[in-house]
Amino acid sequence: MRGNTNRRRAVITGIGAVTPLGPDVKSTWEALKEGRSGVGPVTLFDASTFPSRIAAEVTDESFKKYLPDVEHYSQAGRNTFFGIAAAMMAAGEAGLDHAVKDPRRFGIYFASGEGIADFRNLTTIVQNNWHGNGVEMPALLTQGARVLNPLRELEQEPNMPAGHLAAIFNAQGPNLNTLTACAASSQAIGEATEIIRRGDADIMLSGGAHSMIHPLGMGGFCLLNALSTQNEEPTKASRPFDRKRDGFVLGEGGGAVILEELEFAKSRGAHIHAEVLGYGSTCDAFRITDMHPEGRGGIASMRAALEDAGVSPEDVDYINAHGTSTLVNDRIETLSIKKFFKENAYETPVSSTKSMTGHLIAAAGVAEIIACIMTIQDGVIPPTINYENPDPDCDLDYVPNQAREAKVDVVLSNSFGFGGQNVCLVVKKFSK
């Protein structure tokens, strides 16, 4: 039941992250408070001739020290490494080693993107078997079977990180992966919360991991004209809600949260970061390529999350926006907030941490929830950086350029996926 006050409650007892801003939560949060951008020229491959050649890459590899038993997933992509490292940090912080009494009641609901295709070998087998106006398929298959690495191919399946995580943590309970584009890891956290509420598990590891900074990922987004081409000043390219925004900046990374049933967490004396109070999932059901012009799906999703949380718009102290820095998203998200929050819209600070992290796609939601948790704990709202030119269509308080001290108890986090899948989460400072 929506907003049922007698139901089991899910709280967050551990957080971990690997982001373009740093190899852990602490360094990421420091950068967010400072308003530092993680965007730079692409170094993972030669993108020098791509229309967009900037990205927010994870450059500090020290997160790898967290990776256990790498031999089991040595052929995995960057997404898997980010996800496992983030999960290790979250589990370590929650003291999970001593918490799990029945592994069957410990599950995983992750949001990993697909792994990275073996582009080099793919181009080789295509080139070698080209016959003028098509590929010679039997020959391509034969050569493919010779040059491709079986484990590397298997690791591209999006369910693999959830499988590795289950093995690492001996989590024998429910095991799922969702991939709803940019909304994925918010959706994973929302659904993991529901699994705890309905009693199918006491502990859930959730979050997500993704890297699309590869030739086909960047290339695909370039073709869609979705990426910023402000290549000359990378740190200024992601500028959500600013009039001169021209697209998002692709990021990569992973984040994880440990969710526990409240009484379970209390009985073991766990530190509680915050409570996941509300979850809303809807679909625009409008067009594959465009958001609904009146923000129908986004509004419905905010409403569902707030109803589920049992809070009203005036109770929301801060909104972490989807804020991608595309022309359309930021305009329609602003419109949606105004239509739903009415007079409260102008009183509520709204910021987009994507101005600094870039867009982590499937991992974006969890990175933003972690930012929300830190906001609640530290009483500091991270800014929207690169906000220089007001846009008449975007006229809310975006916490421009400077972090702001504020007492924040209730946060709304928006995630809107391309294709129209929308997810909103309400997270609240924990109180008995």
Place this chain on the structure above:
Amino acid sequence: MKIAGEVKDFSIRDFLENRKSLKVMARDIQLAVAGAKLAVDDAAVEENPIDRTRFGVSLGAGLISSDVDELALAVIRSVDESGEFSMKIFGEEGLRNLFPLWLLKYLPNMLACHISIIHDAQGPNNTITAGDTSGIQAIGEASRIIQRGDADIMLAGAAESKVHPLTIVRQHLLGNLSERSDEPKKASRPFEKNRDGLVLAEGAGVVVLEEISHAEERGAKIYGEVVGFGSSSSACAPNKADADGQGLARSIKAACADSGLNDGKIDYILAHGLSCPLSDVAETRAIKEALGERAKQIPISAIKSMTGHCGAASGAIEVIAAALALKNSRIPPTINYEENDPECDLDYVPNEAREFAPRAVLVNSFGFGGQNSSLVLRKLK
């Protein structure tokens, strides 16, 4: 690796009013869209006005590989003077050989998005990418959404085409495929002694799930009730098999417990039955572990003997087979069952369909990645 279970005589145009969206639909999406249309028509969803915001979609999907010929042109146009692929040329020129919306054709969440648009389903929406268990998990999760009151109607299921060159190479490399290319129809032989691997296939399975009073009020026909859902992980390195079937046994037990049906009520099983040497033994052990002595009395069908392995879609197609068994009081066989395997010693309904009226059906699926899931369907009294 020359054989597969292909969907023949299929044209998406028969299922689509707005053909403009066709060019952004990979085969997986086309199959899903067709499956959803057939389900919506079968349930007569549109005969009465419904609240679109309480109409949701929960779809399972696999990794969608891009069309090789489409990609090939972009690669070939990126070759430099020395005949080598050049990333510089690819970024500048090669890329432009792909059409602008190319990326959208291959995103796994697009199955659910297209279906939502076509059927104006504005409610809860999810895409489950949990490997071969995606279909059952998507239907199980959809039943939870209805149970918690977030929707009245859910379109749930999955689609995948495993008949793709790169997927075939991938599965071949992993050593999973049957090599019985000279006898295609006999290649998929779950639980049978001479099985040697799976046969890749493609398909979609979509069901309309509806809150019971909502369905009764509009006089909908009801195939059966989803009464139990269980999900688990084998929690062993994903590229290692769960040889004892312990993980699957846990999801069967969880689904049975969730169903609230007393011991002895489950009287029919739709197996995952992949036709792989180790996995069929593991599944047999899991069924015995979870259901005990009774396992020997329960008929078990592996329809992959006929359909082949449709990846993410397979579990959803098996749920449909379960629903039809409940409705028609007749259960499908496991074909190609010729020689007993002493390690697979249950009743697999060999070769001939059987007149049998199940009351409660267990549907199993498990996959590479260590995910397991089970669903229990019951005949409505």
